[in-house]
Amino acid sequence: MKIALLGYGKMGKTIEKLAIERGHTIVIKADVGTAYDITEADVAIDFSVPQAAFGNISNCLNNGVPVISGTTGWLEDYDSAVELCHTKKGAFIYASNYSLGVNIFFELNKTLARMMRTLTQYKVSMEEIHHTQKLDAPSGTAITLAKGIIEESNYKNWTLDTPKEDEIGIVAKRIENVPGTHEISYTSQVDTIDIKHTAHSRDGFALGAVIAAEWIIGKKGVFSMKDVLNLNDY
Known part of the structure; x- marks a missing residue:
């Protein structure tokens, strides 16, 4: 080819x-x-x-x-x-x-969002970390993850600022030599559920x-x- x-x-x-x-x-x-x-x-x-x-x-x-x-x-x-x-x-x-693993992670993310939809005591948030050369923030992967949650939940949008009740807060960090890490957290007063994908290389x-x-x-x-x-x- x-x-x-x-x-x-x-x-x-x-x-x-x-x-x-x-x-x-x-x-x-x-x-x-x-x-x-x-x-x-x-x-x-x-x-x-x-x-x-x-x-x-x-x-x-x-x-x-x-x-x-x-x-x-x-x-x-x-x-x-x-x-x-x-x-x-x-x-x-x-x-x-x-990434093959990230695309499986996309589906896991949507499945979890669907399971959490009625559990309103949990608030979802996301953190993504990439290398300092990455030009956009949040990453395209983070946006795809946020859209997946929105499709399966009552959230309406995502934001890099302080989130409103119907928004997913995303924290975007840029750190030297990090290929890509994405973590989604559902947090209540009593516990937190996390799912995470960490890339080890490009x-x-x-x-x-x-x-x-x-x-x-x-x-x-x-x-x-x-x-x-x-x-x-x-």
């Missing part, structure tokens, strides 16, 4: 290493301003920057190249990307986090992106990691 890496930072380099180990070829390594012909690739993996993501995705879809995007901070254009994918009969996956995120790229070849439509991991029955 010939892969285009759109964004060649730390994540792009990790994806390159794991993709080559799995027998694939990297034919494009592009950063902002790099000229390239996307049609040289069988699939593109976008881990670029927010201002470049939609342009990268559009270029792929306009040229019939399936695209996997893990860039966060560009989602005001997500619906346009979905519309373009359908118009061009292309293939597209966006995920805030490609390899988990990168491997999930490569697996998604392998999976999407030959498919048409807009998909998620639930499709890739066959989690839709949970």
